[in-house]
Amino acid sequence: MPKVETAPEGRSSVERIVDFLYKEITSMRMLPGTRISETDIAGKFGVSRQPVREAFTHLANMDLILVRPKRATEVKKLSxxxxxxxxxxxxxxxxxxxxxxxxxxxxxxxxxxxxxxxxxxxxxxxxxxxxxxxxxxxxxxxxxxxxxxxxxxxxxxxxxxxxxxxxxxxxxxxxxxxxxxxxxxxxxxxxxxxxxxxxxxxxxxxxxxxxxxxxxxxxxxxxxxxxxx
Amino acid sequence: MPKVETAPEGRSSVERIVDFLYKEITSMRMLPGTRISETDIAGKFGVSRQPVREAFTHLANMDLILVRPKRATEVKKLSxxxxxxxxxxxxxxxxxxxxxxxxxxxxxxxxxxxxxxxxxxxxxxxxxxxxxxxxxxxxxxxxxxxxxxxxxxxxxxxxxxxxxxxxxxxxxxxxxxxxxxxxxxxxxxxxxxxxxxxxxxxxxxxxxxxxxxxxxxxxxxxxxxxxxx
DNA sequence: TTGTCAATTCTTGTATCCCAGATTGAATAC
DNA sequence: GTATTCAATCTGGGATACAAGAATTGACAA
Missing domain, CATH: 1.20.120.530 (GntR ligand-binding domain-like)
Incomplete structure (x- = not known):
């Protein structure tokens, strides 16, 4: 048996979140400047804030979002x-x-x-x-x-x-x-x-x-x- | 008043951790294949595992470490x-x-x-x-x-x-x-x-x-x- | 001595709680 | 009416606790 890779509805929580936000942002459905909140996304995906935080870190490294501590996180503007x-x-x-x-x-x-x-x-x-x-x-x-x-x-x-x-x-x-x-x-x-x-x-x-x-x-x-x- | 930027001993926890590990890895003090544990680093820096995790995400995006879920995290080998x-x-x-x-x-x-x-x-x-x-x-x-x-x-x-x-x-x-x-x-x-x-x-x-x-x-x-x- | 299997102990992933800074808006003093 | 102050509230940062998977190690049997 080749061993099923499971992956019920994607892979890990953070990967699913990253994928989702990546597509939203790169397709311009989420416009630059749009504010996104950890809590909102967490609620939307039915997970806790932790995976969302990691996803944000990922996207921030890709230069797609801008995390401003204690202020807000938003879709990065084009440079x-x-x-x-x-x-x-x-x-x-x-x-x-x-x-x-x-x-x-x-x-x-x-x-x-x-x-x-x-x-x-x-x-x-x-x-x-x-x-x-x-x-x-x-x-x-x-x-x-x-x-x-x-x-x-x-x-x-x-x-x-x-x-x-x-x-x-x-x-x-x-x-x-x-x-x-x-x-x-x-x-x-x-x-x-x-x-x-x-x-x-x-x-x-x-x-x-x-x-x-x-x-x-x-x-x-x-x-x-x-x-x- | 110019507003002091505080920054007591560096910047944020994750930045300090990233900097440290980055230098350790790029200077080859930490050799490729070396396993690093979130808990260890957390203990070494006197912080919880959370900042360490974020630092790891950073370094993983830089292709410096390899996070293998449920297994271990190690310094990435050269490719x-x-x-x-x-x-x-x-x-x-x-x-x-x-x-x-x-x-x-x-x-x-x-x-x-x-x-x-x-x-x-x-x-x-x-x-x-x-x-x-x-x-x-x-x-x-x-x-x-x-x-x-x-x-x-x-x-x-x-x-x-x-x-x-x-x-x-x-x-x-x-x-x-x-x-x-x-x-x-x-x-x-x-x-x-x-x-x-x-x-x-x-x-x-x-x-x-x-x-x-x-x-x-x-x-x-x-x-x-x-x-x- | 060696092979197998199971329990233990590592690892990272996730959830929940609390904290501090920043914004915002209302209340108050001028 | 305007400016200032202060508090409620929203933001992300961090710590702790728990869960689940993988590796290791030990005992036990052949």
Missing amino acids: IKAIEKSRFVRAAVEAAALREAVKHCDAAAGFQLEALLALQKKALAERDYRAFSKLDYDFHKTVCDIGKVPYAFEVIREEKEKVDRLCMLGLAKEDRMPLLVEDHEEITDAIKAGDAERAVDAGMLHLTRLDDTIKSIRINSAAYFDDNA | IKAIEKSRFVRAAVEAAALREAVKHCDAAAGFQLEALLALQKKALAERDYRAFSKLDYDFHKTVCDIGKVPYAFEVIREEKEKVDRLCMLGLAKEDRMPLLVEDHEEITDAIKAGDAERAVDAGMLHLTRLDDTIKSIRINSAAYFDDNA
């Missing part, structure tokens, strides 16, 4: 500095991954990218943003895999998550799909051509697609931001 | 994968920072680097590793500042801390000083010359200086490592 840092790290890692991908690209790798591109065009034609989202994820992961730097994608994903919350405020994600597919196409061509600089340039251009979104959100939703750096 | 990831991120960020530094370098920036170099040579001549260590820190920070990417250095520092623990096992750090200063010299020259590729190459070479150390430690101290990837 321009943090976003810029994230943006920079992502660009640096993405560039490095692309250079490695160019170095290690072979015929099979080229086909992998082309296959993903085809699927993306299909999703684009069907205006299936959900599918495209997954394919976008796969594309960048594949680039990292081709470059034999799997950890690069971990970093990219981590940094991406940090700004994903913000993008929930942006509208009309569907409109940007064609542009993104074009970018992927250019990146693929550059990698297949073995042109590292062109691949990096395309990758960097690809990243700038986010900048406008961020800028407009920053203006329209200034209340959710913290520093004005 | 080859984590080291490679850290190494990659650092290289990527360092490269990006160097490119930016080249872009923004002016006469004043050049003098800053030269000044640091002179101090480093002085420390080298005096075999003052402690001073050199600080100057090395300053050098890389200055590069990031020149490139107007201050957050880059934050990342570099964070990643550096992750492998610093490991370097405690290495000996004869003094012997590598001349090589490191030479590297800094080459990096400075390349930046001043406005040659981005040369600067990046020099920076990458600089990073490889660590690789031998890591490799030898990995062999000599295999017991402290986790995965054998």
Whole structure:
């Protein structure tokens, strides 16, 4: 018998609470500045305050909430500095991954990218943003895999998550799909051509697609931001 | 009245505990695999288990300890994968920072680097590793500042801390000083010359200086490592 | 001597209680 | 009417007590 892992309705109390709050916050259902109380959450989950406290510590370490002792705990506001840092790290890692991908690209790798591109065009034609989202994820992961730097994608994903919350405020994600597919196409061509600089340039251009979104959100939703750096 | 910040003997209990354990672990006074008990630490600090638990959560999030429920908590072993990831991120960020530094370098920036170099040579001549260590820190920070990417250095520092623990096992750090200063010299020259590729190459070479150390430690101290990837 | 099993004793997880600081709003003095 | 003060109340911080799981150690039998 393989030994059942039990886990009746999740795992531990704190994990369930962390998961719940994480999703609430990153999906922007809980807006920055929202105050959350240990007691409330404890009541909502039918547990004592202790697990909630630990969950809070977790989320605080993730920079998602701000615990102000004796005052209150609230959903952390977005920080321009943090976003810029994230943006920079992502660009640096993405560039490095692309250079490695160019170095290690072979015929099979080229086909992998082309296959993903085809699927993306299909999703684009069907205006299936959900599918495209997954394919976008796969594309960048594949680039990292081709470059034999799997950890690069971990970093990219981590940094991406940090700004994903913000993008929930942006509208009309569907409109940007064609542009993104074009970018992927250019990146693929550059990698297949073995042109590292062109691949990096395309990758960097690809990243700038986010900048406008961020800028407009920053203006329209200034209340959710913290520093004005 | 400026309002005294109190803080009798530090800050909060958990912060003191985190600081203590952090130093113990990163200085390798507590070796990987060492078991630590909430009760013990609580007793040692004269507090209850609660603050200790929170401190543990912190350290677990930093990947320094491993909490195994109902079993025990122990100092986390070193992970080859984590080291490679850290190494990659650092290289990527360092490269990006160097490119930016080249872009923004002016006469004043050049003098800053030269000044640091002179101090480093002085420390080298005096075999003052402690001073050199600080100057090395300053050098890389200055590069990031020149490139107007201050957050880059934050990342570099964070990643550096992750492998610093490991370097405690290495000996004869003094012997590598001349090589490191030479590297800094080459990096400075390349930046001043406005040659981005040369600067990046020099920076990458600089990073490889660590690789031998890591490799030898990995062999000599295999017991402290986790995965054998 | 060795293998098995059970009780004991560790470990962390959770609940409950009390405490101190901070906010807030009402009452009071001006 | 305005400003100040003080107390009720809400916040998180910490201590203690209890629960549950895993490892260890001991006895006992083969």
